[in-house]
Each structure stands twice: as C-alpha cells, then as structure tokens.
Amino acid sequence: MSKRIIATHLLGLLLLGACSVPDTLKDFDSDSWKSDRNGCENKRAELVDDFELIRKELYGKKEYVVRNLLGKPDSEELMERSQRIYFYYIEPGDQCQQTDQRRTQMSEANRVQVRLNSVGKVSEVTYYRPVVAETTKAE
Template identity: 30%
Template sequence: MAGLYSCNKPVDLPNFDESKWQSDHNGCLGRRLQMMNNLKQCKEHIKGLTEDEIVQVLGKPDKNELYKRNQKFYIYEIANATECESSNEEAEHIYLNIRFNATGLAKEVLIYND
C-alpha cells in the first residue's frame, strides 16, 4: 500500500521565530509586539503564500473575515487586544491583516494601528 506524501515544503520566514509568534495568542504576552521589526522585514515573504502556509507559519488567525468575490482576510492581533485581561482600552491596538485572493494566495499584508 502506497503512503501519502506531501509536496509542500516547510515555510521559513527569515529571522522570524514562528513558535514565539504562535505562542502569543491575541498578542497578550507582548511577544508579537517585540517581533514587529522582524515582521515588517518578512512582509514580502508572506505575500504569495497559501492560507495553509500562513497557518503553518503564523498559526490560526485571531479573527478572519469573508468579503465578496471570495476574498478572505486573516487578522492577527499584535498588541493590546481587547481579549487580554490587562487590555487598556485607551492604548493603541496593532494588527496584522493578510488579504487572500479568490485562489487562496496572500495578496496584501498590512500592519496597522486602530
């Protein structure tokens, strides 16, 4: 009986600690905020990745949204998420937003403040 093999090679973002990012759900521990410079350097490497590859590297998104024409957005909270116990409503909230096209490839990577 033949086994199943995956053609997908692991995704590796340069100078980016995937496990550190993934362990900081909603950015509550401040690790994601400490990684901002590394994340900014990796933005171009994130573009073109599939949804599965994004989840492999960044983990499941904190939020996701669906829009018309099969567009999907993954949102990762970087700093001061409202879900955190120590959240300060007056402090700045920072997010990573990844937009996927209809074929499931990351087309836009934004880091923004709310």
C-alpha cells in the same frame, strides 16, 4: 509493482514538503508568535521588526504557509468573491479582556491584516495602524 510503491512514497514525501514553511521564512520565530494568542503577552510586539523583514515575502504564498508560519488567526473576515482577511493582534487591547470565544467586535489594538484572494493566495499584508520598523540599514 515495486516501482509503483516507490512512486507512491516519493509523491507522499513531495506533498509533505509542500506543506511546510519556505526556507526564506524559517528564521522568523513562529513559535513565539503562535503562543501569543491575541497579542496579550506582548511577544508579537517584540517580533514586529522581524515580521517586517519577511512581510513582503508572504505575497503570493498559499494560505497553508500563512497558517504554518503565523498560526490560526485571532479573527477572520469573509469578503465578497471568496476573499478573506486574517487578523493577528500585535499588541494588547480590549481583545485580552473578552472571555467570549465568539468575539463580535474587533479591538482597536494594532494588528496585522493578511488578505487572501479567492484562490487562497496572499494578496496584501498590512497593519491596522502602520508600524515604523526600527531596523536600520548599516552605513
């Protein structure tokens, strides 16, 4: 009986650990990103270089990792075959003036677009308008 209880507790701990953000993504300032809903406070714009460093690591990650790291998307589009695109604004725009919670049109402001395939894994991470990262390699 006690082995069964221990096994149950171990399984619970494993499942809790599986829902967190991988160590390779923990240096990203997730809290600042999440607190700048719709990119209206320009905090996300300041994090673009840091985001660019982890962008390629998001490929293949599950949806819960994206939501834990970047928070609830500012907008979402359902595509055919159960694919989805999450949108995260990275600069202020028309979305900051809209008061309606159910936005019907996307703003022209730049945004990160995270495409999730039908099994809930990241298949593409792009920008609405490409961003040139300011990070330079040390010579």
